[in-house]
Amino acid sequence: MREITETLRKKSFWITAAALLLASLALVIIPELIGDSNDKVSIATTPDVPTDVVDQVTELAAALDVTITTDAQSTTQQARQRVIDGDTDFGLVVAADEQLTILQRTEGATVVVPIIQEVTRQRAAQQVYADASVDDSVIADLASIAPTPVEVVDTARDGRQGAAFGLTIVMYLMIVLLSNIIATSVATEKANRVSEVLLAVAPTRSLLFGKVIGMAALGTATIVVGALPIVVRTLVGGDMPDGLGVTLASSAPWFLGGIVIYLLASAMLGSLADRTEEAGSAVAPLTMLLVAVYVVSVSTLETLVGAALSIIPISSPIVMPARIAIGAATTIEIVASLVCLAIGVVAAARLANLVYARALVRTGKRLRLIDVLRTPR
Amino acid sequence: MMESTAVDGHESTGNTLHISGVSQSFSERHVLDDLGFSVRPGRVTGLLGPNGAGKTTLMRVLFGVIEPDAGTISWNGQPVDASARRNWGYMPQERGLYTEMRVLDHLVWLARLHGIDKAVAKGHAEGLLAELGLGDRARDRIRDLSGGMAQRVQLAAAMVHQPEFLVLDEPFSGLDPTAVQFLSRVITDHVAAGRSLLFSSHQLDLVEDLCETIVMINHGKVVMAGELAALRSASTERYLQVDAELAPEDILPTDGDIVTVAASVTRVRLAPGTDAGEVLDRIRTRHHLHSFAVDQPRLSEMFLAALSSDQEATH
Numbered sequence: 208m209r210e211i212t213e214t215l216r217k218k219s220f221w222i223t224a225a226a227l228l229l230a231s232l233a234l235v236i237i238p239e240l241i242g243d244s245n246d247k248v249s250i251a252t253t254p255d256v257p258t259d260v261v262d263q264v265t266e267l268a269a270a271l272d273v274t275i276t277t278d279a280q281s282t283t284q285q286a287r288q289r290v291i292d293g294d295t296d297f298g299l300v301v302a303a304d305e306q307l308t309i310l311q312r313t314e315g316a317t318v319v320v321p322i323i324q325e326v327t328r329q330r331a332a333q334q335v336y337a338d339a340s341v342d343d344s345v346i347a348d349l350a351s352i353a354p355t356p357v358e359v360v361d362t363a364r365d366g367r368q369g370a371a372f373g374l375t376i377v378m379y380l381m382i383v384l385l386s387n388i389i390a391t392s393v394a395t396e397k398a399n400r401v402s403e404v405l406l407a408v409a410p411t412r413s414l415l416f417g418k419v420i421g422m423a424a425l426g427t428a429t430i431v432v433g434a435l436p437i438v439v440r441t442l443v444g445g446d447m448p449d450g451l452g453v454t455l456a457s458s459a460p461w462f463l464g465g466i467v468i469y470l471l472a473s474a475m476l477g478s479l480a481d482r483t484e485e486a487g488s489a490v491a492p493l494t495m496l497l498v499a500v501y502v503v504s505v506s507t508l509e510t511l512v513g514a515a516l517s518i519i520p521i522s523s524p525i526v527m528p529a530r531i532a533i534g535a536a537t538t539i540e541i542v543a544s545l546v547c548l549a550i551g552v553v554a555a556a557r558l559a560n561l562v563y564a565r566a567l568v569r570t571g572k573r574l575r576l577i578d579v580l581r582t583p584r
Numbered sequence: 585m586m587e588s589t590a591v592d593g594h595e596s597t598g599n600t601l602h603i604s605g606v607s608q609s610f611s612e613r614h615v616l617d618d619l620g621f622s623v624r625p626g627r628v629t630g631l632l633g634p635n636g637a638g639k640t641t642l643m644r645v646l647f648g649v650i651e652p653d654a655g656t657i658s659w660n661g662q663p664v665d666a667s668a669r670r671n672w673g674y675m676p677q678e679r680g681l682y683t684e685m686r687v688l689d690h691l692v693w694l695a696r697l698h699g700i701d702k703a704v705a706k707g708h709a710e711g712l713l714a715e716l717g718l719g720d721r722a723r724d725r726i727r728d729l730s731g732g733m734a735q736r737v738q739l740a741a742a743m744v745h746q747p748e749f750l751v752l753d754e755p756f757s758g759l760d761p762t763a764v765q766f767l768s769r770v771i772t773d774h775v776a777a778g779r780s781l782l783f784s785s786h787q788l789d790l791v792e793d794l795c796e797t798i799v800m801i802n803h804g805k806v807v808m809a810g811e812l813a814a815l816r817s818a819s820t821e822r823y824l825q826v827d828a829e830l831a832p833e834d835i836l837p838t839d840g841d842i843v844t845v846a847a848s849v850t851r852v853r854l855a856p857g858t859d860a861g862e863v864l865d866r867i868r869t870r871h872h873l874h875s876f877a878v879d880q881p882r883l884s885e886m887f888l889a890a891l892s893s894d895q896e897a898t899h
Contacts, residue, residue, distance in 0.1 A: 401682060
């Protein structure tokens with residue numbers, strides 16, 4: 208309880224918690240402000256652009272959830288300037304060779320360009336057919352041929368992927384924050400000999416596990432409170448990214464396991480320090496490991512390396528939720544990961560308790576993990 | 585295995601600690617070597633010795649912070665366990681406090697760790713703070729207190745659960761004379777209530793008026809233990825103390841040795857059978873004296889003598 212109270216006094220904790228809540232609120236509020244999730248595209252046109260072209264482009268785009276608004280300009284030069292300035296997304300003008308030309312600010316793929324190209328190509332084709340005296344009904348039939356329909360088979364993937372990414376960031380921040388707090392707490396207690404007073408009353412495992420449980424509870428509570436806006440919005444049927452709730456729920460075991468493993472490791476490393484100031488450098492290897500896992504996992508999520516990382520307990524809390532989110536994890540991998548995570552928690556608890564008990568009473572200099580493991584005293 | 589030294593010549597009663605054959609090594613270094621003695625209630629017992637003698641290690645062993653390689657520790661005739669230690673109080677050499685906590689909160693929290701009800705703990709803490717002259721600083725954070733005040737809070741932290749046995753590691757270290765006097769009173773009050781107390785110190789002369797029972801250790805071994813008054817009486821050594829800075833030629837070689845010269849005070853360890861009056865007369869022919877005394881050995885002198893005997897016995 209004392210650990211929780213003292214952590215709640217730390218500014219860094221409140222900053223992280225506030226950032227989490229703000230991010231969560233943003234996820235809820237921004238879709239409401241934006242309204243429909245349709246893309247909106249503006250096109251600058253000039254009076255010499257046939258209106259039926261613009262109408263057809265608008266109609267086709269609407270079928271793909273893209274809303275077109277026209278930005279009427281008097282001259283081609285004005286339309287060009289609007290695009291250059293970023294005031295409008297595209298321009299559709301008649302060039303010097305009397306060909307319809309699309310003005311785009313920079314190169315890059317967009318769904319609007321093929322739509323305009325398709326409309327203008329059909330319009331040109333119709334003209335060719337008419338010049339060739341093809342029957343009007345045939346031309347009408349040709350014009351009415353619908354493009355090949357597209358079925359999005361995993362509509363929730365983007366939402367889940369985004370949720371997994373966000374969760375990974377939150378996990379990383381929370382682990383780094385709580386790891387530093389617990390390592391500093393252990394190092395301070397060792398440096399000012401509070402640990403000796405406590406050890407006279409309680410066994411080392413009670414001190415260690417009490418700290419870890421307190422911190423883990425605080426971390427979990429922070430994330431639950433942070434995620435509250437999302438949960439409430441989902442329950443009342445708000446406009447949330449698909450798969451967000453499922454991803455959050457399925458990540459819980461790895462979140463808890465990861466927090467516990469890293470807190471145990473941090474407390475263990477903190478006990479190697481002789482002065483409070485050494486706590487940060489004591490847990491630095493752990494932080495670096497965490498960063499390395501994150502960096503490697505980002506590029507290897509759907510590969511064999513990603514699969515391996517999702518099973519190893521030290522990396523699975525970061526990698527497995529993301530793999531589940533994008534559907535890359537198999538059932539066997541998930542079960543194996545959970546079993547390894549449970550084993551990892553037990554192993555970390557035993558190792559941390561051993562080192563903590565030995566290191567806490569060795570004062571006078573900073574200790575090396577290997578030395579503490581080698582010698583009982 | 586060394587049996588517990590009968591430091592007071594009395595059989596143990598309640599609230600008595602027995603240490604027997606305790607040994608402790610770190611790597612190849614023997615810090616405690618077959619150590620044994622007893623601490624009886626109602627007596628101020630000093631665990632004395634130079635820095636590095638093993639005092640702090642022994643205290644850590646007492647509180648189970650370190651498991652000894654060998655030996656036994658018993659309390660009221662029973663091996664010491666966690667429940668016995670709940671009724672003990674420990675003040676480590678360093679601060680041993682969470683400096684960011686408020687004084688009263690810290691004391692209540694510590695008392696509750698010892699299994700005391702919150703309301704009772706608060707009452708104990710407030711009473712103790714008033715007794716220690718810190719009643720008006722109860723809501724202050726410990727980091728905002730002066731060194732002397734923090735030391736009192738540290739003492740209160742060790743006593744807030746009203747322990748039967750109080751262990752203080754170097755409690756006088758860094759204290760001014762007023763604080764030493766204050767702490768000495770707290771210690772004597774504690775044992776006067778029939779409780780047990782063991783404190784350590786390397787400042788032998790500072791605590792010699794406080795100790796009733798002493799255990800002197802060096803390199804983890806007991807070199808002298810017992811009732812201080814009895815040990816002094818049993819000593820054959822006598823010292824002549826004069827308020828002058830003596831040179832070796834001021835006395836005859838057969839008179840004894842000049843052992844201390846400090847702040848215009850000299851102590852001469854008189855050789856066995858020497859007439860102190862004759863030595864004094866010789867000194868007075870060379871120096872004008874305002875005060876002099878024939879004295880029993882001081883704690884530090886007894887320690888050095890015991891150390892010398894121990895080394896002779898070893899060789």
